[in-house]
Each structure stands twice: as structure tokens, then as C-alpha cells.
Amino acid sequence: MTDHPRIPLAGVIGSPIAHSRSPILHNYWLKRYGIKGHYIPMDIAQADMAEALRMLPKLGFVGLNVTIPHKESVIALADIVTDRAALIGAANTLIFRSDGKIHADNTDGSGFVANLRQNAPDWQPKSGPAMVFGAGGAARAVVAALIEVGVPEIRITNRTRARAEALRSDFGAKLTVVDWVQSAHCLDDVATVVNTTALGMVGKPEFNVSLAELNPAALVNDLVYTPIQTELLTHAAERGCQTVDGLGMLLHQAAPGFERWFGQRPEVDEDTRDTVMGL
Ligand code: NAP
Numbered sequence: 235m236t237d238h239p240r241i242p243l244a245g246v247i248g249s250p251i252a253h254s255r256s257p258i259l260h261n262y263w264l265k266r267y268g269i270k271g272h273y274i275p276m277d278i279a280q281a282d283m284a285e286a287l288r289m290l291p292k293l294g295f296v297g298l299n300v301t302i303p304h305k306e307s308v309i310a311l312a313d314i315v316t317d318r319a320a321l322i323g324a325a326n327t328l329i330f331r332s333d334g335k336i337h338a339d340n341t342d343g344s345g346f347v348a349n350l351r352q353n354a355p356d357w358q359p360k361s362g363p364a365m366v367f368g369a370g371g372a373a374r375a376v377v378a379a380l381i382e383v384g385v386p387e388i389r390i391t392n393r394t395r396a397r398a399e400a401l402r403s404d405f406g407a408k409l410t411v412v413d414w415v416q417s418a419h420c421l422d423d424v425a426t427v428v429n430t431t432a433l434g435m436v437g438k439p440e441f442n443v444s445l446a447e448l449n450p451a452a453l454v455n456d457l458v459y460t461p462i463q464t465e466l467l468t469h470a471a472e473r474g475c476q477t478v479d480g481l482g483m484l485l486h487q488a489a490p491g492f493e494r495w496f497g498q499r500p501e502v503d504e505d506t507r508d509t510v511m512g513l
Contacts, residue, residue: 243294244495245274247286248301252277255510256299259488262509263500271496280307287311291330296495298328299488305371312338321404322374327491342372343379345487346428350455352486352502353478357453362425363387367417367443369397372457373430377405385426391417393431418444427454427470434464441466450474459484462511481507 246256252275260273278286283304290298300308305324309315312325313335319325325338350357364385366373369392380388388405391412392398402409412420421427427448433441435458445466448454454470459480467477485502493499500506 240294242271242296242495243274244271244297244299244491245276245290245295246299246301247276247278247283247304249277249279249303251275251301254301255484256301256488258512259485259506259510260492262506263492263498264496266505267496267498267500269496269498278304280304283307284311287328287336291334295330297330297491299491300326300328302371308338312336314338316340318343318378321378322371323404324371324374326487327494329491329494339490340375341487341490342375342483343382344490345483345485346376346455346457347379347383348486348489348502349480349482350453350478353482354453354476357426357476359383359385359426362423362449362452363389364426364428365389365391365412365417365421365424366428366430367433367441368392368430369394369401370430374401374404376428376430376457377401377409380426380428381405381408389417389420389424391420414443419447421445421448421452424449424452427452427475429456429458429464429466432458434458434461434466436460445469445473448473448475452476453478456480457483481510485510 257275264271308325314337316339319340322340327339327341329337364380388409389412390398391414398411402411432438450473452475454475455478456464456466457480462479471477
């Protein structure tokens with residue numbers, strides 16, 4: 235009898251999921267490295283999550299990416315949660331281990347830093363305060379990563395102030411909460427600016443905080459990548475700031491999962507970017 239090794243499957247779960255660029259990315263890498271495997275988008279309702287996570291490994295799945303609205307709830311369904319995923323309170327990468335255990339990790343923070351290191355190699359995170367706009371799931375990953383790379387002070391501002399206060403109490407004394415309407419006046423000495431809000435995304439209002447007082451030496455990063463060139467990045471560049479778009483974070487956060495599932499560390503380069511942008 236011939237032994238037929240199983241073709242490994244991975245995918246992304248969320249709802250809705252049709253907009254996700256992850257299948258294009260992972261299937262590009264699978265082809266590029268000649269790996270027999272498939273990566274599939276799956277629209278799974280919250281109520282079906284536990285059953286889906288029980289069944290998918292039996293169907294040949296080796297892991298998953300997780301997106302809105304499941305990033306927080308999968309933590310409770312996992313057997314092993316990395317420290318960083320627990321601190322952030324959300325996971326974006328699951329590994330179905332051979333012993334049946336589900337391992338949950340969050341690679342958004344490392345993807346965020348890898349994007350800045352690749353596209354702004356001169357970035358000096360320790361050289362001054364960071365200003366983070368937003369206090370949702372992505373902000374938690376960004377704040378954890380900024381603390382890890384040694385940013386001396388993090389100013390956090392959010393439309394709903396209570397969510398920024400919650401980050402302050404979870405992440406500690408390096409964080410200062412700034413009122414959203416005051417945020418434009420706290421930019422003159424910052425070294426790093428990150429937009430983690432949905433503002434500027436296709437279908438959402440534009441990022442509306444004035445950059446008139448923004449330090450021209452600051453590095454400005456927008457997590458929004460639809461469109462790639464947001465108004466925030468355009469206005470920051472007009473002030474002389476170095477800017478980095480959000481697509482690289484999407485690519486870099488995907489790499490560790492791909493490596494764990496398929497045994498190959500994928501490269502994030504221009505070809506990868508062009509493929510995901512549909513060029
Ligand atoms: P989330 O948890 O839903 O948080 C959304 C954030 O946007 C909150 O801070 C929210 O403020 C703010 N916001 C939404 N509408 C606003 C408005 N009209 N005015 C002011 N603030 C507004 O979502 P998330 O997961 O953190 O994601 C946030 C953004 O980051 C999204 O655009 C997402 O696509 C992007 N992202 C990108 C990557 C990447 O790889 N590049 C990774 C993760 C996320 P309130 O608290 O006041 O509602």
C-alpha cells in the first residue's frame with residue numbers, strides 16, 4: 235500500500251472574510267516555495283467557533299489566521315496562549331499541534347516592528363515619545379511592541395477615552411492618555427506616530443487630527459492599508475516626515491504562521507507586496 239502524506243491546509247477565519255488579502259499572500263508563498271498545501275478563507279459565525287476549531291484539525295488543517303470578530307474569543311478556546319497574546323488579549327495565529335492542543339499567538343506587534351525596521355531602517359524608537367491614535371485590538375499589539383523596543387513614553391489617544399484608559403491600566407506607567415481633541419497639540423516632540431484607528435480606510439471618515447504641530451523628524455506609520463497611501467501619510471510627508479504604510483505589517487505578521495504551518499520562513503519583498511496589491 236502506498237503511503238499518501240496529507241496535504242497541509244491552513245486558512246483565515248473571520249466574518250466577513252471575502253475582503254481578506256491573506257489567501258492571496260499565503261497561496262503566493264505556497265507556489266513560490268513549491269509547497270503542496272492550500273490556504274482557504276472561511277466565514278465562521280461566533281456560535282460555530284468552538285465546533286470549527288475541534289473539526290478543522292481532523293480535516294487536515296495545521297493552523298489558522300484569525301481576524302475580526304474572533305481575535306479575542308479564540309483566546310478562551312486555545313489550550314496554550316503565548317504571553318504576548320495574553321497581554322494583548324487577542325490572537326491572530328493558531329497552530330494545531332500534533333498532540334491535539336491549540337496554540338494561540340499574536341504576531342501583529344512583531345509584524346508592526348518588522349515593517350518599520352524594513353522600510354525605515356534609521357528609525358530610532360528610543361529617541362523620543364510615540365503617539366498612538368486608537369485603542370482597539372491593533373493598538374494593544376502596537377503598544378506592547380513599542381514598549382518592547384524601548385520607546386521611552388507612549389501617548390495614547392482615542393475617540394472613546396475610556397478605552398485608552400484601559401490600555402493605560404493594562405500596560406502601565408509608560409503610557410499617558412491624551413484627550414482626542416488635545417492630541418494635535420502633543421506632536422511637536424514625538425519620534426513615532428502610529429494610526430491604529432480605522433480612520434482613513436476606504437468607507438470610513440478621513441483621519442481628521444491636524445498635523446500642523448507635528449515634528450518633521452517623526453516617523454509616521456498608518457496601519458490602514460486600503461488605500462495604501464492614506465491622507466495621513468500624504469500630509470505627514472508634506473511636513474517632511476518619513477512615512478511607512480500598513481501593508482508591510484500585514485505581510486510580516488503572516489510570516490511566522492506560514493513558517494510554523496508549512497516549514498518555510500517566507501520572504502517579505504517587493505514581489506510579495508506587488509502580488510498582494512494585485513499588481
Ligand atoms: P478595533 O478594535 O475595532 O478598533 C478600531 C479603532 O478605530 C478604535 O480605536 C476606534 O475608536 C477607532 N475608530 C473607529 N472609527 C472612528 C472614528 N470615526 N473616529 C475616531 N476613531 C474611530 O479595530 P482594530 O483591530 O484595532 O483595527 C484598527 C485598524 O487597524 C483597522 O483599520 C485595521 O484594518 C487596521 N489593522 C491593520 C493591520 C495591518 O496588518 N496593517 C493589522 C491590524 C489592524 P473607538 O474606541 O472610539 O471606537
